[in-house]
Amino acid sequence: MTEVPALDRGARSRDAILDTGGELMSRHGYAATSISMISAASGLPTSSIYWHFRSKDGIYVAVLERARTALLAALPPSEVPGADVGQRLDTFLTEVEDAFQRHPRGVRLLLGLGMVQQDASAAAAAEVRQYRDALLAWARDSVSSVFGLRDRPEVADELARFTLRVASGTAVARWFEPDTVLDTGALRVALVALAAHHGVPVGDAPVGDAPDRATAVRDAAVEGAPGEDAAVGDAPGEGAPSRHVTTGE
Amino acid sequence: MTEVPALDRGARSRDAILDTGGELMSRHGYAATSISMISAASGLPTSSIYWHFRSKDGIYVAVLERARTALLAALPPSEVPGADVGQRLDTFLTEVEDAFQRHPRGVRLLLGLGMVQQDASAAAAAEVRQYRDALLAWARDSVSSVFGLRDRPEVADELARFTLRVASGTAVARWFEPDTVLDTGALRVALVALAAHHGVPVGDAPVGDAPDRATAVRDAAVEGAPGEDAAVGDAPGEGAPSRHVTTGE
DNA sequence: GTCTATAAATGGATAGAC
DNA sequence: GTCTATCCATTTATAGAC
Incomplete structure (x- = not known):
């Protein structure tokens, strides 16, 4: 047996x-x-x-740590490929949405901790912070690559934070309306406008309707996320560690 | 005695x-x-x-209901005054930020419920939904007034949702970095760009640096919110019901 | 309406046989 | 490493005197 x-x-x-x-x-x-x-x-x-x-807290820390490493392993390199700003931006937005759709657990773990600042143990607080910082760093580097902001880190930081805020705000909305998706179209327009507002050359990207491409990928990604319950049963086999991030958290 | x-x-x-x-x-x-x-x-x-x-749940429902009515009572009429789009937009953003700063409890109650969909009682779920819907309706009407979108409700809806997402995303960020403020400057640029992207005439508002005004009001508002603990002691006297919304929730 | 006291259940965490 | 059984603190909720 x-x-x-x-x-x-x-x-x-x-x-x-x-x-x-x-x-x-x-x-x-x-x-x-x-x-x-x-x-x-x-x-x-x-x-x-x-x-x-050793404790309930230990479970939380371990869960969060695993979610973080899984997400980071799944995130594409922050050096975004693409000929022009418009292309790179689309690629970036697709990546963001992809991560957003495929790793809902991570976000909800951060949001729904219910275990706020004071209550959290030092270890848990550190893990939460590390998760968030890693995401922010990735977004910053990616945005920097998309718009060529090597010499304007403050702008990259602002765009990255804005992106993450829209994303986490959407996560909150999804809290109430489960099938809410990240509005990459609006986010694209906003990012381009923000970059332009800071004097960053955005080429032909201004109000392009390119999000069409991202939309197609989005719908595909939605199919890949079957409800929220499906992930419970399938324990990720030890053999392929950071591979089974597909439907898992 | x-x-x-x-x-x-x-x-x-x-x-x-x-x-x-x-x-x-x-x-x-x-x-x-x-x-x-x-x-x-x-x-x-x-x-x-x-x-x-009658129950712990009853407390939650009552707390949420009070927070909602207090917030709604404090929200200005959704008919935003102002000569042009730029002025009205600034007014609107100031109002949003004001509400955001003065009513942190409400947002946190929604976020930190820890009591998600399934767990929530019918009454609690209804209250949460009503809170959210009321906010969305207000934002929609306000945005509609700002940009003159009476005949384009879908656009008004998109702008309103975008605004609320940035706001709630910022609330999440504040969860980790307590002194985070709503970036009205970026939000302004984004809203104008989104409106323009939908063919809405935005007048002279495009990339104006008007957020300066909002920034001034913002700093003032921050002073008005002393930490988070101060509100515990002061029970709002029965005499002036929806008046004491200043520091309370 | 408010208090003391307590019921009844469930929570986190441990002991020790296997 | 896993199991049964259990300790003990805390939780929601109630009873009944005042």
Whole structure:
């Protein structure tokens, strides 16, 4: 019956805990997720959970860390390819939306922590911050590459923050209307206008209707995200670590 | 000693519960806030709390409802005054930022509910939705007035949603960096560009540096919001119901 | 309307056999 | 590494005197 290598049964359990724990915490928030819920959903007894992670807090930190590394591994290099600003911008927006659609758990973990500043342990707070900082750094570098802002870091920073704000604001909206998608068309117009407003040459990109391309990719991505529940069951096999980021968190 | 009218002692207690409950729930999220915490912070025994509100959920609903009516009462009429688009836009942005700065609790209550869709009771879900819808409607009407979009409701809707997304995204950012402010300058540029992109005449507003005015008001508003704790103690007297929205939520 | 006291359930976390 | 069983604190919610 138990044909599992028996060697990595521990690793599989660990993953299962992280899967169900991450799913539940992203859905209900940290505080509203109990160990017994994770136990029931994963089939493992609470003591095993405590054996793997020393505390509930430890689970949260581990879940968040895994979500972060998975997302970062899936993010394309911040050196955005493309002949002109318009092309690079479209590529960038597609990447952003892609990440947004494929990794909803990460965002919800950040939002729904329910475990705010004061409550959070030092480790959890550090993880949360690291997650956010990594995203911001990626966005900054990407935007810098898109608009050629090597010598204007403040502008790159503003555009990156603006992008992330629209994205997280959309995540909040999705909180209420689950099928909300990132409005890359509007975001594109806004970014171009912001860049131009700062005197950055934007070439022919101004009010192009290029988001059409991004829209096509968007719809494809939506199909790849089946509800929110599907991810619970499929434990990512150990063999291909950072590969199964497709539907997972 | 007890010189209180004794008649409205109940009302005062009710308000105190809503004050501390709202404060705690916005800080820690719904799940992480216990009745005993509210009891300790308000000085009232748990049984009194249960006498006023039948359940923890009831407190949340009442808190949210009060926050909503307070915010809506404080919001200026959606008929934005001003000679041209630029002026009206500045007025609108100032109003948005004002609301954003003065009513942080409401936003945090929506964000930090930790009590997502499924968990929420029907009443709570309805309240949350009503809060959000009211904000969206106000933004839509205001934007419509600013850009003269009576005959283009879809555009007004898009601009309104974009505005709210930037605002809520900023609220998320503030979650991590408490002194984050709404970037009205960038939002202004974005809104003008979006309107123009849809063929809406924007007059002389394009890339005006008018946000200077908004910036001045912003700094003033920041001073008006002393941390987050100050609001706990001051129960809004019954006499002036929707008047004390200044620092309260 | 407010208080003390407590019921009843569930939470996080541990012990120790296997 | 996993399981059963359990401790103990805390939680929501109620009873009943005042």
